[in-house]
Amino acid sequence: MAGIYKLTGVVKHYDWGGNTFIPALLKKINEKKIPHAEYWMGTHPLGQAVVDTGGSMPTELNAIANSLPYLFKVLDVKDMLSIQVHPSKEAAQIEFAREEAEGIPLDAPNRSYKDDNHKPELMVALSDFWLLHGFKPTEELMDILTNVTELNELLPVFNESGYTGLYKYVMEMPQHQVNRILHSLLNNLADIYQDESADRSLEDYWASKAAATFKKDENIDRGIFSIYLFNIVQLKKGEAIFQAAGVPHAYLEGQNVEIMANSDNVLRGGLTSKHIDVAELMKHVKCEATIPQIIMGDVNEEGERTYNTPVPDFTLSVFEMEKGDVSSFNPTTTEIVLLTEGVVEVDDDETTIKLQAGTPSAVVFPGATVYLAAAAKSVVFRASAAIHNR
Ligand SMILES: [Zn+2]
Structure with a gap:
């Protein structure tokens, strides 16, 4: 598989969720104030994302990609979660x-x-x-x-x-x-x-x-x-x-x-x-004194801020862009991009997809450089299964 496709995740309506944040991201009216706790982007059996490949029906992500080793989510926590x-x-x-x-x-x-x-x-x-x-x-x-x-x-x-x-x-x-x-x-x-x-x-x-x-x-x-x-x-x-x-x-x-x-x-x-x-x-449970380590991330020359962890399972990074900014990255695995603010065009020289409220996420496959062009002040996250080159 190659290219870029719009991706639609799965909303989880757990009781503890808020009722405005995720609906706003998805540009969805939530008149009945149903809790929208999580938005899942991945191939988990309990929440399989679908992609728009141009056919009459959306395709399940795992039909065109191997199962992803990571699950990427948006959470809106109104009431506290279990310890x-x-x-x-x-x-x-x-x-x-x-x-x-x-x-x-x-x-x-x-x-x-x-x-x-x-x-x-x-x-x-x-x-x-x-x-x-x-x-x-x-x-x-x-x-x-x-x-x-x-x-x-x-x-x-x-x-x-x-x-x-x-x-x-x-x-x-x-x-x-x-x-x-x-x-x-x-x-x-x-x-x-x-x-x-x-x-x-x-x-x-x-x-x-x-x-x-x-x-x-x-x-x-x-x-x-x-x-x-x-x-x-x-x-x-x-x-x-x-x-x-x-x-x-x-x-x-x-x-x-x-x-x-x-x-x-x-x-x-x-x-x-x-x-x-x-x-x-x-x-x-590790019963020991803990000093919380807040991770600020490291920014590369493309303006991509990467939050490194000690595990090899995934990498999460973010592009914080001003209107007119252009950045790029080279996906090495099946990757998911998610826009949480603004409007950004994602382009690999063959396909262009516009991320904005209502269609905030896309899947990108390795093979070509992916360009991000911000039409407004924007924030785009990038989830990858690989450790980025540091
Ligand atoms: Zn946990």
């Missing part, structure tokens, strides 16, 4: 084989490993974006356990048994004890999350929002402890962060683009109504 950890590739291979041998059906609620792949994730913020990422460094963690009265009883646990002991303690704590501690903590917070000007860098803000979001009965979600134990990270537009195997994380609020290896291996640690397997979670 999660992804296994390493090696661990996923072992655990997937074990569950297969045990005969646990793939769609069973107690099935933890859906495939034998790792799920490294890289996200780039499209707006102010908030997330939880890794455990707080020691001093900060001790400060919060000291300053939040209701959490004082966790301090001796941390002093005696460190990060692993503390996390195991809150994840295995009997539900009545979770309720006792968190009930009195949450009572003092009221509904501060409803105040638009409330400080989102504070744990209390997200705890009050989580309590309202996940309230279903008298039992309180123990994931709320993690809001106090983990780093709260704010990314500005254009900044990126990488989720390596074992790092606990949860997206809290905002819009982003995300690229990940093709996998569904998610171990959950709260803020969810889904299955939590504490034993599996504890096997794979």
Whole structure:
């Protein structure tokens, strides 16, 4: 296959999604305010993108390309997502084989490993974006356990048994004890999350929002402890962060683009109504002090900003263009381009495609240099399966 084709991704209407951002990207009216959580661009079996090859019917992407090793997405997070950890590739291979041998059906609620792949994730913020990422460094963690009265009883646990002991303690704590501690903590917070000007860098803000979001009965979600134990990270537009195997994380609020290896291996640690397997979670979570590394990316002479990661599965880069700018790149794999702002013509000397709201994405095949010409101030992301030449 060669050339450039318009690509139409698949919208996922999960409850936590916002109802304006993705509809605006797709120039779609959403009168009934249905949540539009994710827009998937790839060959995942649960969300196969289609391409316009000029025939009367769109063609599924995997009919003209091999399955892609990555899945590229746009996310609009209105309500926070579950706390999660992804296994390493090696661990996923072992655990997937074990569950297969045990005969646990793939769609069973107690099935933890859906495939034998790792799920490294890289996200780039499209707006102010908030997330939880890794455990707080020691001093900060001790400060919060000291300053939040209701959490004082966790301090001796941390002093005696460190990060692993503390996390195991809150994840295995009997539900009545979770309720006792968190009930009195949450009572003092009221509904501060409803105040638009409330400080989102504070744990209390997200705890009050989580309590309202996940309230279903008298039992309180123990994931709320993690809001106090983990780093709260704010990314500005254009900044990126990488989720390596074992790092606990949860997206809290905002819009982003995300690229990940093709996998569904998610171990959950709260803020969810889904299955939590504490034993599996504890096997794979890295219980250690974490200083979040914000990735700014490196810009080449074409103005392409690349967000490098330690994994070989994918590369994500972005062109931030002014009106009249022209840039180019040479695709080496089946690649997807996505416009998140502006209007850009994509051209390979044979075909020209206009990316704009309504038709924001295209697939490009290797073989020819691809030129981008901005008709307005524009932002175009490029997802690739290869490591770029650096
Ligand atoms: Zn994740």
